[in-house]
Amino acid sequence: MPDERQPMLEGGNNTMYTQAQGYPPQQQGGYPPPQQQGYPPPQQPGYQQPQQQPGYPPAQGYPPPQQGASGYPPPQGSYQGAPAGAGVQETDTPSYKGEIPDDDVEVNPDNPSSAAPTATAPPLEKMDQVAGYNQMDAPLPPPPPPSYDEATQPTQRAGIQQTPTLTDDEAREALVSFVAENCCYGKKAAKNLHINDLKHTAAFHYTLETFTEKRTTKWVHEPFSGQPIDGPHNGPAPLPWNIAVNIPSMFQNSIAKVEVPHTASVKPCHDCHSIGFRRCHICYGRGRTRCHTCHGHGRRHVSHYDHHEKRHISRWERCSFCHGMGRRRCYTCHGHGQITCCTCSGRGSLKCFIQLTVNWTNHLNDNIVERTALPDELIRNVTGQVAFKEENARVWPINHFPDQAINQASKDLVQQHSGAFQLERILQQRHQVRIIPVAESICQWKDKNFSFFVYGFERKVHAPDYPQQCCCGCTIL
Template sequence: MDQPQVLPNQVPDADAGTQNNNAAWTPPTDNALATPQFNWEEAPQEEDDATKMKKDANFVAVSGYEQVAFDDVAVAPPQYEPPPTDQRPEEKFESTGSIDESTVRSAIIDYRSQHCCYGSKPANEMEFKTITPSSAFHYHLETFSESRSTKRVFVPFYGGNVDGPQMGAAPLPWQLPCQPDNLFMDHTKTLEVPHTSEIKSCYNCYARGFIRCQRCAGKGKVTCPNCRGNGTKRAHHNGQMVEQCCGVCKGTGRANCDICKGYACVACSVCNGYKLLRHFIKLFITYKCHKTDYVHEDTGLPNHLIKSVNGKLLFDQSGIQVWPVATFPVAEVNTNSARIVDEHRTARPTERIVQQRHNLRAIPVSEVEYSWKTTVSKFWVYGFENAVYCPDYPQSCCWGCTII
């Protein structure tokens, strides 16, 4: 059966057929054209994009997408049922170690060597009065979540099949299958919602396929770049400077616009000259990894230093939704794990949890009380790297330093 012909100011009837061979507007090929192709003074007054888009908002209703417009509309995910309590996994925690005096001495000497203004004698001569080993605990929870939003978008309609509502019911946003490219990495994917396409006239060019040339304001002519509008140009002739008729504009001072070639119009940038747009509903799927951690540390060592060093992994679990740590010997760790897990489950109602993982690390910390001459103070050795925090090093100066 022949497909219906689509005129410039018509849109195809979805019930009449699902295919259309759409042709793009192209400028005339007659190089001798002396007048603009279109009289823009007789064209209707142009409207801003917002007004044009509002006129295009009368779409065929799509069940489940009635509120979708040209702005993002977040879609709440389905409810997730947590597993029964009898499926709670067993918690097993590894033990931690300690540090000896020779390691402490080596650590403070290395620390001194990294600071050119610190004297070497304290590091070599200080007396360690007490070395108190302990463990800091670093709990870390990651929640990899998915959110979905929809909005109407459009592309030029080049012809072909139109998958509109007449082809069937559109699946709801959370019914469309989609898998993340990588777990625990932020990224966004997009899908076209099936059976939501609709063909409409281009709002930007009123289905003409062309728009007014901005370079010449729709007049087809601009000031001649060769004579700068004078119509003549000075040139040498028989040893003298004379005024000659401009060879580009033939003395008129006006030349064909270099953008529209004198046609006063160019192909519409929205529909690419095809006069029609295919509107459809687009699904935006955003994957995001949310991270929260907690440090439990009883000495004077700043908590943020614990996060930057290596320690011993005591506990590591993953699942769609993890259970908070509940049986660790340090009660504060259990309490804060429960708090953080609950926050991740309730803080983002528009997101669905895809996967969670959490771990607990023990970072060795040794608080060292020392004396050197008349100085009595403390420093800390922490992490498997034996990093040192010594805010009151006893001999600090700028001897030997040169500021460039």
């Protein structure tokens, strides 16, 4: 491959390009940029020299070796692939000192090796051994629960509330207003229908909730910028289930992440070998990339029609984008050949610690007992009367409800929940039975018989067989 400092001239008349050797061309205004003042920048603001930290244990390899005289680019907090001109100083002298491949680099979004680097985790074998933390990234078996017998068996249970009912007039009113809400339903039928029979029944809705906690630990890391380090010098780490974490809200799903005390340490960044920078993935350290405009040739073939000579005249012209060099400053690293390490945000070191993740989950199962033709699932989302409610560390199945199907559902679900969450700690349980009024109305309108249902305290109507359904051909439910 040609030397990158030489424009790749090919064919044609070379005499036009002798000035290319004099790069950078002096006549170009504003390029190269004026000498940068006050560079390299002073020590990063806010960066505490770790030696000054009380109790700071010098981890192996730390602090990182002083960065070279170039020291550029200054760590930006986090690497965002900063666009040119976003406060980053440009240069024509790459500061990257590592290996640079002989091959020219194609700036090509399809080339996987030119993809922007992402932060990576340090290898696990580099992490400290912490007693009680051998199992990572999987739910930790909770301590054994108190045996089921020890859980409070209710000696006195709340009685069952009365079943609410709906009157004939309420059922008719509900149907009339239901028809009024549906433009396509004829109102005549609702007003004039004859209710032959109104059967009052009740649906029962049993709900069991088991609120659990799950704990998982894993090693995590973040750029080290002088934040406090609570390491083993402060004592042994508490065991995962002994760490006090406040429950944000009972019977609601939530997650908390906390740092396990006394597990933190500072380690050199594995990604950049503590330098804080890494070779630019676009220019591979050169600081310059092939010019898109002239494809690296340094000149372009241009033609125009000459009116005097009455013919097209073509000639080679120096590429004005790269000033005949065939290459331009890399827009990713601004000419430095290296970019801020995204794993350590340019800090060179990482704070590593064990993170405890606590997952609170509310496991909810229910059972609906409904004995009319009304679809059962309609019961779930309407209001009714709470006939029975109980909350405890562990609940006992309901055995005194008048409807045996509910007692059986309670027995089954309590049994199911007691063995279903082996890797979670049961914090609290509650169950309840709601009674939802259902009125089934057998009606006659003209010579047609049909039935409809009114259910819930909202008096919702389910009338799939309503006789005057469609006046305009549209489809209803």
